[in-house]
Amino acid sequence: MKSAVETLSPTRVKLAVEVPLEELKPNIDEAYKTIATQVQVPGFRKGKVPQQLIDQRVGRGYVIETAVNDGLNGFYQAAVQEMGIRPLSRPEVEITEVPDPAKKEGQLAFTVELDIRPEIDLPEYRGIEVTVQPVEASDEDIEKAMDELRGRFGTLSPVDRPAKDGDFLTIDLTASVEGEEVDSAQDLSYQIGSGTMLEGMDEAVTGLSDDESAVFETKLAGGEYAGVDAQVKILVKAVKERELPEVDDEFAQLASEFDTADELRADLAKQASESKLMDQGVEARDLVLDKLVELIQVPVPQSVVEEQLEQHFNGENAHSAGEDHDTEEHRAEIRTNTERAFQNEVILDSVAEKEEVGVSQSELIDYIVSTAGQYGMEPNQFAQMLDQSGQVQMIVGEVRRRKALAKVLEYATVTDTTGAAVDLSEFVRGEDDEDATSIVDAADASDEADDMEASATDAGDTATADATAADTAESTEQTEEATEESAAAAQEPAATEQTEEAAEKPAAEKPKKKPAKKKAAE
DSSP, X not given: OEEEEEEEETTEEEEEEEEEHHHHHHHHHHHHHHHHTTOOOTTSOTTOOOHHHHHHHTOHHHHHHHHHHHHHHHHHHXXXXXXXXXXOSOOEEEEEEOOBTTTTBOEEEEEEEEEBOOOOOOOOOTTOEEEEOOOOOOHHHHHHHXXXXXXXXXXXXXXXXOOOTTOEEEEEEEEEETXXXXXXEEEEEEETTOOOXXXXXXXXXXXXXXXXXXXXXXXXXSGGGTTOEEEEEEXXXXXXXXXXXXXXXXXXXXXXSOSSHHHHHHHHHHHHHHHHHHHHHHHHHHHHHHHHHHHOOOOOOHHHHHHHHHHHHHSTTXXXXXXXXXXXXXXXXXXXXXXXXXXXXXXXXXXXXXXXXXXXXXXXXXXXXXXXGGGTOOHHHHHHHHHHTTOHHHHHHHHXXXXXXXXXXXXXXXXXXXXXXXXXXXXXXXXXXSOOOOTTTTSOTTSOGGGGOOOOOOOOSSHHHHHHHTTSOOOOOOHHHHHHHHHTOOOOOOOOOOOTTGGGSOGGGSOOOOOOOOOOOO
């Protein structure tokens, strides 16, 4: 078999493949065997019909067509491997020559056009310089942490006054669309300012006292009327304020492992500093990734962007996103985010290869254990789901990219705005040990991750190409989205995962992403 590749653009190639008749012969013999089980000839058992009779009954041309259709995917995969290209899209196949049935000579020749992952030249990324905000845990940060802890042990007491920010209400809600009641709920508990229910609710209930009501306009958030304009009547049945316990030694013993309030406050101060360090590390990590993208030009295949746009705005979950979902501004946002996500992946995969970054079984298990909780699943159940849906390799790729970025951050020179050097060694170690938030999470942070499901593009126009493209389909896959679809969970998005493993399988195999406190009193 001979293969040649022509570069059409940095992200698209044309592959030309020639298969001599001798190499096609095993497929022809197998085609004869298959057809022999499908035809009935008097005097011969099924499967034992001679090749000459098959040629007479169905024609040698049909035999060769069957052999080509059955073998094309294997020849294509061999050519891809020989040329060292990494497909991203479904191939567009055109058969240009088949063996002459009459003369029993000739060859199989076909061409394939497809998008590929671009090759990039990594610049020197050791010593990238970034500047972050300084780490300073203020008294305000400590008091905020203390108030949050006190809030866990607070008590609610009824008050005879108008409701204000932070109060807890007991309410009844009735929603109507064009004068017709569509939903209602009674005795709901809501804290003003939490923003956990309907847009405009805080403004509507502020200032209301017991047994007072108000009507406000909003968009419904769930159910069959999600995104629909509605009139909501709200009745306040009780106004309560939360009374926080005093910060003393007794509270410290109740709320933590410490004996005194001073010890508790000191630990909260330590935690606040650690949290600031984590924020500083995240800031540095994001800046380092921005610098990498600035240093490297990564061309993005248009098919990758178009697939994301199609799935995001026309996928099965798009209908519940509301009428303002498909706008020019939002399309531009998705396009930009998809391009950035793809660039992140290519760059970090290249860094991982250069640094010989691997993913151990324990790291994969840690990821699965920590991620399973996000979907309310047991780790074993989550791991089983990943395996059954073919997502394990995508998860491995995600963890590997996270480790690659941590490696670049380890090499970086980080200072704060005061000029002081920043030691992020603890943060980098934490990046290796903790749950991996997708590094390439540039894809639309305002929509459900299910919207971001990647799908393969259509096959070529010729009839023969259509018949074989299903066997040679290569698709763009997405780690977080595919994982979340399988888990039936709605999470904020992650980025596009361009999976090369999917491109190396036939379509039939392609998978369809402290203080140690005592228990608070209920």
